[in-house]
Amino acid sequence: MKLKVYVTLKPGVLDPQGRAIHHALGSLGFGGVEDVRVGRLIELTVADGTDDAAVEAMCRQLLANTVIENFRIEHA
């Protein structure tokens, strides 16, 4: 079973990388970009029937730092 975990910075947490990318897009002439936030996609292959609670525990304990990040689990 394949899962995708999206880890994103919480709103309000400054994202220097996103800001640099935003700036670079502007230098390339792409106008109209209002904001850029960088996150991480983690693809997991787990045993069939692995329950969401187990995956959520993985996210809380390691995959995301919940001080600064949110996570979202998506079934592929």
Added chain:
Amino acid sequence: MKTAVLVFPGSNCDRDIAVALELLTGTAPAMVWHAETSLPDGLGLVVVPGGFSYGDYLRSGAIAARSPVMRAVVEAAGRGLPVLGVCNGFQVLTEAGLLPGALMRNAGLSFVCRDVPLTVGNAESVFTRLYTKGETVTFPVAHHDGNYFADADTLDRLESNGRVAFRYAEPVNGSTRDIAGILNDAGNVLGMMPHPERRIEAAHGGTDGRRLFEGLMELVGA
């Protein structure tokens, strides 16, 4: 004073701190590999050194914080053993939940490697007792992810409880409220981005780092 230094794959300041501790205490520290499940007996200090543990994969310090030896460190810290985390070690201590907040990419995105002036914010802990509150000391920094972040409530609590040990006296990495180093509630865990172990001998350009260890040695005894 008997000391120990943790060693993770990718640690590199473990040797700097080992040289400093041997010079100051007269005894080489025990170097404890990350896969160990216990710490040596009779320690007066455990240091989580700088470096790039596990290549900083996932997040700086994230994998190291979940290594077997860190369970022993968390337990020992709970019993009151002094724990010092420098640079990557600070990142490991926040990831392990021993200190609040997180260390993010420097606001300027660049790796910062230079001497920085710091203001001492707490002169009462086991680590900072030989400094004077408000005093300026100079330590080198060398990091990419030193931008301290915590929510406003956490920051207020840190400040009102005197847990900000060191602040940057000039802009360095975008840290909220210029925080360079913090203590836990009990005062026995200190995490800091600057490197006191690189200011021990006159040849380092200064000796401001000595007192951090000497204050502890006075308490623990030789």
